[in-house]
Amino acid sequence: MRSTVAFxxxxxxLCGPRSLIAHHSIAGEFDPSKPVTLKGQVTKIEWxxxxxxxxxxxxxxNGSVVNWNIExxxxxxxxxxxxxxxxxxxxxxxxxxxxxxxxGAPIANARSVVLPDGRKVFSGAADQ
Amino acid sequence: MRTFFLLxxxxxxTTLVLPAQAPGQNPSSISTQRxxxxxxxxxxxxxxxxxxxxxxxxxxGPINDIERExxxxxxxxxxxxxxxxxxxxxGRDVTQEPHNRCLPMGVPRxxxxxxxxxxxxxHKAATHIFILQEGNIHSxxxxxxxxxxxxxxxxxxxYGHSIGWWEKDTLVIDTVGYNxxxxxxxxxxxxxxxxxxxxxWTRLDLGRMENKVTIDDPGAFSKxxxxxxxxxxxxxxxELMEYICQENNQYGVHTIPGxxxxxxxxxx
Numbered sequence: 100m101r102s103t104v105a106f107x108x109x110x111x112x113l114c115g116p117r118s119l120i121a122h123h124s125i126a127g128e129f130d131p132s133k134p135v136t137l138k139g140q141v142t143k144i145e146w147x148x149x150x151x152x153x154x155x156x157x158x159x160x161n162g163s164v165v166n167w168n169i170e171x172x173x174x175x176x177x178x179x180x181x182x183x184x185x186x187x188x189x190x191x192x193x194x195x196x197x198x199x200x201x202x203g204a205p206i207a208n209a210r211s212v213v214l215p216d217g218r219k220v221f222s223g224a225a226d227q
Numbered sequence: 228m229r230t231f232f233l234l235x236x237x238x239x240x241t242t243l244v245l246p247a248q249a250p251g252q253n254p255s256s257i258s259t260q261r262x263x264x265x266x267x268x269x270x271x272x273x274x275x276x277x278x279x280x281x282x283x284x285x286x287x288g289p290i291n292d293i294e295r296e297x298x299x300x301x302x303x304x305x306x307x308x309x310x311x312x313x314x315x316x317x318g319r320d321v322t323q324e325p326h327n328r329c330l331p332m333g334v335p336r337x338x339x340x341x342x343x344x345x346x347x348x349x350h351k352a353a354t355h356i357f358i359l360q361e362g363n364i365h366s367x368x369x370x371x372x373x374x375x376x377x378x379x380x381x382x383x384x385x386y387g388h389s390i391g392w393w394e395k396d397t398l399v400i401d402t403v404g405y406n407x408x409x410x411x412x413x414x415x416x417x418x419x420x421x422x423x424x425x426x427x428w429t430r431l432d433l434g435r436m437e438n439k440v441t442i443d444d445p446g447a448f449s450k451x452x453x454x455x456x457x458x459x460x461x462x463x464x465x466e467l468m469e470y471i472c473q474e475n476n477q478y479g480v481h482t483i484p485g486x487x488x489x490x491x492x493x494x495x
Contacts, residue, residue, distance in 0.1 A: 125255070
């Protein structure tokens with residue numbers, strides 16, 4: 100058992116964080132080989148299942164704004180790790196690292212959501 | 228790419244029973260398991276000596292791959308699948324599985340979210356056991372414990388007609404009357420309306436419960452086979468939470484039909 104734990108932990112480190120378990124297969128919809136980094140203001144928070152979502156206005160180089168749909172874990176998973184819907188507010192500026200939808204639409208599956216002061220939200224347990 | 232998915236499947240299976248994560252886990256994949264492992268202790272019993280199945284449990288069934296997660300050697304199901312069933316499986320678009328549309332997952336599939344076994348005792352013994360499932364359709368399975376037999380011609384349903392009884396400390400659940408619409412796993416392993424499942428649930432100790440499932444479907448497989456899964460008890464204080472899959476299900480809106488993440492190919 101100990102070697103299995105070590106193997107899995109090593110594998111998690113080597114693979115990088117991935118959404119291994121979801122109500123659907125993440126890799127069916129999102130492309131792990133297409134990372135995106137998005138910075139902008141939160142315009143909407145959907146505290147819902149099967150995925151909580153935040154929507155972020157991201158400024159483009161040409162001055163236009165694209166509203167991105169960012170997929171998070173299920174509400175029950177977030178809640179069991181101590182997160183509540185008040186962790187983020189509409190208007191907060193966030194930097195999101197994620198992977199892009201295969202269709203090319205402005206949708207990403209989030210790997211991290213970071214506030215300007217460096218705090219990570221919705222990642223691990225809330226008391227970290 | 229294939230290695231990634233193989234690894235993912237293994238991790239998906241084992242992560243369910245492991246203590247939780249390194250710090251900085253990404254926010255789209257937080258597990259429902261928390262830091263402590265399952266509690267240790269003897270099997271709890273009801274006043275009449277029956278095993279008490281109470282608790283909030285996680286696991287106990289396949290998610291991604293019934294063959295791998297059920298402990299079968301690789302390729303075993305391919306050897307057992309009848310040609311007609313193989314054809315059905317090959318024709319399935321894994322991005323369009325019913326589970327993604329919030330349709331029932333059937334038996335013995337599970338989700339990363341917990342379930343409760345609820346025994347309903349009368350002054351004699353439990354007449355029903357309900358399995359309350361947080362994930363998927365957030366509903367229940369009903370197991371009749373009063374000694375009745377299956378009806379002779381049940382209407383096919385997603386969860387079938389379940390009767391249960393105790394064999395010493397093992398709860399046996401015998402189910403027929405399934406429809407053929409749910410998928411055993413994300414791979415699309417199929418079955419027919421001839422499916423007959425026999426689950427043997429044994430609480431090994433306070434924190435672990437084994438589910439040994441015999442799949443007997445002469446319409447899809449050349450012989451019955453048995454797959455084994457483990458459920459672990461959630462930390463104390465955990466309760467089922469509401470999970471309404473349909474409230475904001477955006478899956479499938481932007482997927483590419485026919486895309487198979489296991490091969491990277493898109494079927495036309």
